Amino acid sequence: MFESIRKHSKFIMILLFLLIIPSFIFVGVDQSYFTESSQTVARVDGHEISQQDWDNAHRAESDRLRAQNPTMDAKLLDTPEARYNTLEKLVRDRVLAAAANKMHLTTSDAQLVRTLREIPAIATLQKPDGSLDAEAYKALVGSQGMTPEGFEANLRRELALAQVLGTASSSSFATGVQLQQAMNALYQRREIQVARFDAAAFAAKVQPTEAELKAFYEAHTAQFKQAEAATVEYLQLDLAAVQQSIVLSEDDLRTYYKENAARLAGTEERRASHILINASKDMPAAERAKSKAKAEELLAQVRKDPKSFAQVAKANSQDPGSAANGGDLGYFGRDAMVKPFEEAVFKMKEGDISDVIESDFGFHIIELTAVKQPKVPSFEEMRPKLEADLKQQQAQRKFAEAAEAFTNGVYEQSESLKPVAEKFKLTIHKAENVTREPVQGAQGPLASKRFLEALFSADSLENKRNTDAVELAPNTLVAGRVLSYSPAHTQSMEEVGDKLKQLYVAHQSAEMAKQDAKEKMSEWKAKPETAKLAAPVEVGRDQAMDLPREVLDAALRAPTNALPAWEGVDLGNAGYAVIKINRVAERPAQDAQVIEQQKSQFTQWASMAEVMAYYEQLKKDFKVQIKVPRP
Template identity: 70%
Template sequence: MFESIRKHSKFVMILLFLLIIPSFIFVGVNQNYFTESSATVAQVDGHDIKQSDWDNAHRAESDRLRAENPGIDAKLLDSPQARYATLEKMVRDQVLAAAVQKLHLSASDAQLVRTLQEIPAIAALKKPDGTLDAQAYRALVGAQGLTPEGFEANLRRDLSMSQVLGGVTGTAFATDAQVRQAVDALYQRREIQVARFDASAYAAKVQPSEADLKTYYDAHTSQFQQPEQASVEYVLLDLASVQAGIALNEEDVRTYYKENAQRLAGPEERRASHILINAAKDAPAADQEKAKAKAEQLLAELRSNPKRFAELAKANSQDGGSAASGGDLGFFGRGAMVKPFEDAVFGMKVGDISDVVHSDFGYHIITLTDIKAPKAPSFEQMRPKLEAELRQQQAQRKFAEMAEAFSNAVYEQSDSLQPVAEKFKLTVRKAEHVTRVPQAGATGPLASQRFLEALFSSDSLNSKRNTDAVELAPNQLAAGRVVEYAAARTLPMQEVSDRLRASYVAQKSAELAKADGEAKLNAWKEKPDTAQLPAAKIVGRTQPEGLPRDVVDAALRAPVAQLPSWTGVDLGAQGYAVLKVSRIVERPADDAQALAQQKQEFTQWSSMAETVAYYELLKKQLKVQIKVARP
């Protein structure tokens, strides 16, 4: 049989080709033929979200956030919480897309056009006749890697998806009775009396033995942990250190003064007058033409008799602020006027009359009446500022040249920072008790999480080699090395004797205060007349009267079906409190404005709650499963 196949191998290959290829056409090529299938991390309506999909989506989301926030810490973007947020967003998008299909929702052409017109970048592309500049529109969406058709398809899809939850969000409402009930409960006040049993008052009663302290120490060793620490050395290359090594050449300073004298003197100002014929940018074309014709008529009169400018401005200018003074606008610098007007004024000579200039306000005729160019200060007056600017510029350039050399040096001579310090004229700084996270009050490199991570990396700790150069901020590099390292350890009982005793006394004092408070609470409930309570206070959430939040919350939670009402509050290390609630105090009536604001806020929160509840219902209906644990 095999001999027959060998003889007719060409025929067999053709036959196999004809049998196998159609199977790929009708069944499809399974990715598993070529790559191992990716794990499923979530399911929505029977559709899988794969690990690879999640990785790609998070990479794209991180790139977007980095582009919008260049200074963001990259570790924040790759944290478990950030990755999980990306997965939740993918699930939400698929839930909304599935709901769009099942509910047969779609965005109309009118909705699409209206939304496009509301996008400022697109609205700015309108021509004077009101039509859209198609070429500019194509270039705008092309910058996002899309065609106009693709951009509009995405927008239409987003509009359809927004209808899923928008139907709930946009229809939420609250009645006055609902708002009143909720707000009254929130701002209700109560008259209470509070007896405090402070833990500190019981400290003298606690006299621990050595055995007590040993038992407490053994049960609470986590309280006496010393975190890992290191003694380190580091060098910092920044603009300040580069500037310190720059010696300025006198000739360079004088040349810099000559090149920048006008800038240092301050901006030039110009004085102009104008005649304005109003024409709003969204006015009909006919009105625009009429205003332009009027301006051109006035310009023709001025060309024949320029001395009539003030006269014609008073009679015809529609700028109410300057017409009465013959169109005079006073002195102004660049940036004070709209661009077409400014460009015209700063391109004229004194006495010139411009052509008709069109701006968003209408049509202008301008005459330049004066130029004020401030006198440049002397070289000696400006020397400190000139030297500072020049030193800064040279430091910027030199830093860029030194950065690579610095990075190479700390790597190539990795057993010491001294050669680097000598080469770049830096100071080797030392620090003790450095921890893996920035300590309170830390400055410079020791306040940088990125630098500390480099110091406490396994390579740095094990080999005691220099870290790579770490960029702390723009124009700021640091490198360090660990000189001595102490791993995290539980401190011996003898080293923490004072802290151990204080912790034990604090715990036992709080326990005694609580026991005494609970005993008094039970006794006063039985015999209210024996209660020893201070004067009553009226408290509420916005009126705590100096009481701890736990006490105020307990007072407002206490049952009021039968008054007075008694309750106790465990204040933890602070002790215990016994409360007597005597009566409910109605809150003062709010004015109409406050009531309206309260109703608006309540409606917003109610709308949010309903929207979240509806989204959770959709997830249940679509059998959403997220197979990754929430961090």
Template identity: 60%
Template sequence: MFESIRKHTKIAMFLLFLLIIPSFVLVGIDRNYFSSSSPVVARVDGHDITQADWDNAHKMESDRRRAEQPNMDAKLLDTPEARYATLERMVRDRVLQVAAQKMHMVTSDSRLARSLQEIPQIAALKKPDGSIDTEAYRALVAPQGMTPEGFEAAMRRDLAVGQVLAGVMGSSFASTAQAGATLDALFQRREVQTVVFKPADFAAKVQPTDEDLQAYYKANPALFQQAEQAAVEYVVLDLESLRASITLNEDDLRTYYKENVDRLAGKEERRASHILITASKDAAPADRDKAKARAEELLAQVRKAPASFAEVAKKNSQDPGSAAQGGDLNFFARGAMVKPFEEAAYALKKGEISDVVETDFGYHVILLTDIKSPRKPSFEELRPSMEAELKQQQAQRKFAEVAETFSNSVYEQSDSLQPVADKLKLKIQTAKGVARTPMPGLPGPLTNAKFLEALFSADALENKRNTEAVEFGPSQMVAGRVVEYTPARTRAFDEVQAQVRQRYVAEKSAELARKEGEAKRAAWSQNAGGATGLSAPVMVARDKPQNLPRPVVDAIMSVGADALPAWTGVDLGPQGYVVAKVNSIAPGEAPEAGMAAQRHQQYAQWWSNAEGMAYYETLKTRFKVQFKVPRPTASIAEK
């Protein structure tokens, strides 16, 4: 049968065509027929956001964040919380886009043009005639995968969306009385006395048995884990390693000496005197012409009698710093004077007088009085510095050439680092006790999160293959391999018995301190006269915690003002239990006028943001926002 079909392919295709097409005509083609469906994760105004949309948006956001912060740990961008934050931003953008459409928010051409001009990179493209350099503009937006037209359309859309909340937030205001009521409570002061029940004071009362320690050890295995570790070897390609492998040719070194001895010897210095007739660059043209004419008169005078230059400068120069010295400016090198003056002085021979030189200060007549040429050091004197300079230059060029060779070699010969080390004359280095997280005291590459992630990848651990070449700094690359791997394990009780006892005693001591503190607080609340050990009274405020821990300050400021004195207690765990007595309440210190205005402005901003968020929540309800995936809950460790 199949042989028959092969011989009559065209006929078979025609018959299949007749059978399949009518079924589409009668039944229709499902819109998902040609595409795989993706689960819906959120819905805004009846429009779906799919899992694929979410994944793509999060990838783009992660790429953007990594580009902005290259040293960021990539794992931070892939947590459930980070991914959900991306979904919430997507929903927010959709809500505001729908609101802008339904409210007919539009961006005028003039508003768009003004906003574009506010972007420094675009403003820099303006030509003298006021138009924008089109090609440069196109090149500017191209890395974003956009054309100028697409960029402007996105900008127009963003401006329209921005108007949705701007109307609410821009019209928000906070009266002085309103701000005062809130800020007075925020900066309120309270007189308090405290006493700390320290766990250390109760440690002697804790006498654990072997059974107690064994039970604690079994109940808390995570506390006695030995982290996974690896012994690794690695090779580093950097300028230092390349510089060490470079041997300089003697002829090249001598040629370099001949070409650079003047530069290496130092700068030539010149000594000059001048006569200055001042004329501000902003002065009227007539005034500048008058000053120039005066300078030309003096030039003619000193050219007739060069020996009189100093005397003429003393009587006529308007430079207060040099006139008294006959115009002498002492020695100066290139870069010390304004450009026109410098060029004129360095064009003269010793004893020559310049033409009139115009600068922003006015008009100068310059006499070159001396030239100090630096001594040219010998070849042997400069050899060390020339060798260092040449090796640095060659190392930089060589790095650009061999970086690709380094990357390819560690990948193509992945079972050993020896080939790349031999090829590029690199040293194989070793380290023990390397963990997934950077540890203090280890060399630079072993503190790089990206390199450690590569070392502890499944391929590197299971197959003992080389990692990829990882760039861990400017002109610095590293590749490594795991030689020996020790997985994480719970250490035996005998290994950690002292640690088990220490932890057990610390926890029980903290528990006893808490119980004693709670009992004393309850008793003193009934009979304040029996309170002992309280500190001297101090005034505490949120901005002046008086070295008290933040939880204690929060508890003190939360005590009601209706019945004073009042008592509160805070469990600080290993730091003990704090009992605090609130004696009285006082208003906050009156701020200076500038600080008061700043606080009011900050409060107004808070209020504006709050109104913006409230309006956004209203829009979410109006446009029937639905999240189809639950918000991730924080782990116990995070709490």
């Protein structure tokens, strides 16, 4: 439902596009098993954001995303990048709230009502007279853990925050001259020729002496620094682990089958035909009355001769999708049709013809032609699903108890993880070269900054005791211990070994390639006819021709006031490249539709730039400090 709000509110769409819409007020946050740190991670307008605020916000954000996408891998939500993104959202929320307060921005009742009516989930709750079904509305927002009053207060707040940046976005525009200059620069193409001087071609010429290697080592000691690292072991308790320990009795399974067989079998489907006489809500009352009278006439006709329903539908129904088929709508389940239509169909018996039913589309006459009751599978057919469902339910109930025993176990038997692993039948995982910060591509517990902080705490490193249990995600705990630890140090030449020679050869090869390329470019500038270059190619930002990015950028940045122009490009350890720019190619003429699309895109970019610049200024105005480094 909240996603519908973001999608259909004009102001909120602006902020969502810019990725600076803050999350809704967080509700239903579970209490942690552990004491959270009160460390300050950010400050906005003199108000602190604590580590606990951040953790609670990230937990709520993760719960929201999992609710939207149940198949999402929970590990993706606990990466350093994901957690930092939550902190940025939290900061944005505070900045916009401070700005809205300073500017005295509020949301009027009329604006709130307009926004509510734009939300499809709420729009469907309107009665024929235009009033809102209060009970259905209460149930809808209640499914989000909120009251109507709380929901509306949050929506008022979101709309007020949207006004902070809405003016900057809505005032953006682009002139034709700006568009032409930007698009010409973006899509310009140039004819170039390239000569590559690969470092690998010079590697055989590099024969380092011991003295040269030593000098290189001493000049580049930063390349040989070894970060602190540890060999660790850990074990994880989650719902899957608790499920493995659950043994179900045959009686439990059969009882669960009897109680849930109908639900597990699937939902009932019904097949119906209808005759529709169109009558939109905004149609004058007199016209609606005529449409209803027409429907009443057709109802009398089909009730007099029920077998003529399909023929009457073909001749009179104004539903283009079903009229040709005699009004047949096929099979459908609940929630597939508008509410008045659905309520009528699921109250009818097979063969019944309804009264005239009014909906947002007009007036319907419905014939129920078939009812498809799902076949209830046998107990043996359902056994695998029954076991999985029942184990999951029991695991949910037992997890709190298991979590407490797990937490106490790793603390009380702090010299080893083995007793707890044996008690819960958990696998002890081992990992080497674990660092204080999550490494690129790390997964599971080793991607969790909180768990790594616990592993690299003073007590863990010095005494090799188990860490406290750390909550990775809802219903997921992990504990670990350090087996061995190596502090940060600079490797000696002996430790570096062959790596030193490889680095030296790569460095010297690149230098030789660079020197040779520069000499050749000087010669070719003086005598262009001697240049040994590849065949000419036409390149642009949308046509890279498989060239390295550095080469493409240099070719398109080079001044073209005097052609041909020459550019040298350092490719690092890969070598060097020489570019000759022969000419600037004319940009092909664009049709009006493409130009309009480009103008729209450019205006969008300009709007984004203005809004982000304004937001950055707000951060300065409200003295934003983020004390946590970006991953």
